[in-house]
Amino acid sequence: MNKIELLAPAKDLFKAKIAIRYGADAVYVGGKKYSLRYRASNFSLDDLRELVSFAHHHQSKVYVTVNIVFHDADFLGLREYLKELDDLGVDAIIIESLAVLALVKKMGLKMECHISTQLSTLNSLAVNLLADWGADRVVLARELTIEEIEDINRQANLPLEVFIHGGMCSNYSGRCTLSNRMTRRDANRGGCAQSCRWKYHIYENDKLISDEACPLSLSSKDLRATSYIAKLIKADVASLKIEGRMKSDYYIAQVVKTYRLLIDEIYANGDIDAKRLAYYDQELSKAENRPSDDGFFGGNPDDSKHLYGINGAGVTHDFVAYVLAYDQEHKSAKIEVRNKFNQGDILEILSPDKTKDNCRFKVMAMFNEEYDALETANQPMQIIFLSCPYVLSEGDMLRKVRDLNAD
């Protein structure tokens, strides 16, 4: 049994490296073409070359999304692009089009083809058909319970990938064109306007039957599958996928690290108890910007898993700075400011090094590059020096604790 893979998203090279540093076994990214996240920065071939080198050096893998729904014109230049990806050493592409699958196999390329969740695969018959056609992995649809995933995996002839965290399409992925109709932005070619997150009134013929003060939203809470990780490991699922190619570096670091530690703890101890799960849920909440729950893992979502009111979660921590360097002699950190904080605030460390996990300190003295004392750090990208009792490393992150009662 191979150790389960933790697969993280990244919208640019910087974030992909963070995901790997914080414990991802593989990252998935979009190239400049054929990616479903049009607004993500996306990777040039040079970026991909650097990422593949970095990832392979860290024993991680790189998957590139080629998962738009293809129109005829999109095939122009595809063959050359696929060859370039293969030559760069990309480990796999994530595809929706079976014509692309056939092309990759016909070209004899080394990289694997993973079937995107855009194909909404919900059963082992479909998985095995895709296996016969040459697919190397299938990303299952999110609309499955844990028992269904276990059953499918028992019958499937291919490794399976399962979403465990992040935003949820409210409709079957790939089979929604609300955005197309309402904004003329093609949901299946990278332009999704997330019309499912908007508010709607319900009518019976011409009579309003919804509550005007609390309209319908198709929007669901985000997915957080911490309590199912042990079962997914036991089921021998191949890969656990985090959603969020549009998310911030701080989010990626927090989420990847939390699942990394959770997975490793389950492997070390054989299981995980409720107290430890609560701890990991608490850790994830530090990066949440929307309420979350277990999606379809426990059954078809009821009303408690939808978002009808305010979409935002109660933010408990604010990412405020990157660590650039640390001077052990003077116990001083050189940091790059990202968000405002003040003298007297309590900061918490987020680091790939788990020995520094959540260590907190109070902001005492801080200085700008001219060594002027500062009371407030409020200029993004400003370099400042800050005393810190803990040894920090380049790339560590600092976050301000909003709620001092929060763990």
Added chain:
Amino acid sequence: MEIVCTLKPQTNLDKIIGLADGILCGSYFADRHYYALSKLKEIRKISKEKGLKLYILMDTMIKEEDIDLLYEYLEFLNNLRVDGIFFADLAVLRAAEDLHMTNLLHYDPQTLICNSLDAVFFLKNGLAGLVAAREVTYQELEKMLRFNPQKLDVYIFGHQKMASSARYFLRNYFKHIGKEIDLADREDLSIIETTRQEAYPILENHYGSKIYTDYIFCMYEEFLKLRENINCALVDDIFLPESLLIHVLKDLRNLDNHNVQGLLNRLKARYIKNHFSTAYLYAPTTMAKKEGLSDEQN
């Protein structure tokens, strides 16, 4: 080319005879137009006598626990000698391969067949037909049909499905606001986004929720130009009154270059409350926000 229409159980079959070449009826694994198996047998008998083909709608996604039922149902359909099966989940193709009935299959993944090469891929696997996605332009559709002549099925009339969800949007919402509403087999419910006017019909049942377009997709002129290369021209009667279905089927039978505009004008005049549209045929979607597009909430 055949004209095939979906058929609600309450529609008078006699009125369809001579207008459509085939009817599309649902039973298991259909999220609408549900017929009991005994009724399907009855329809098969009548349709054969009347020279009408019987196609079966299987437009739901299929769960692992339903695989045994899937095989059983496909065997039933094979024994019933149906003329074809329109399906949405690849499990049906795999099961049909095992049962040696792939030649009956028409794949309709709703949004996914937007190019000629994917169509070729599936047709090479022995399918009888493949339904083109609704989100293509006229030029794209024309090219796809030329590339795969008389193999692609095209929806030419009706409300278009915009979204399929396993979630119970309405049931959950009404529970949330504490209101009891009977949602079974309702075709009179719609949703309107709070800053817009278009009403999108919504259906909810055991399989989840489906949202349809406010407009009725209608391509008379284009159908006339493309029909030689179409396999099945599909008319969807969901949310349509029987009279409108019959009206359209008659028009499609009589369409020619001389009367097409007149028939279209007469249709629009008679059903003035309905909104008819050619959807994306001349209004391609984009990949990002552009000036001039209606996108208040980007």
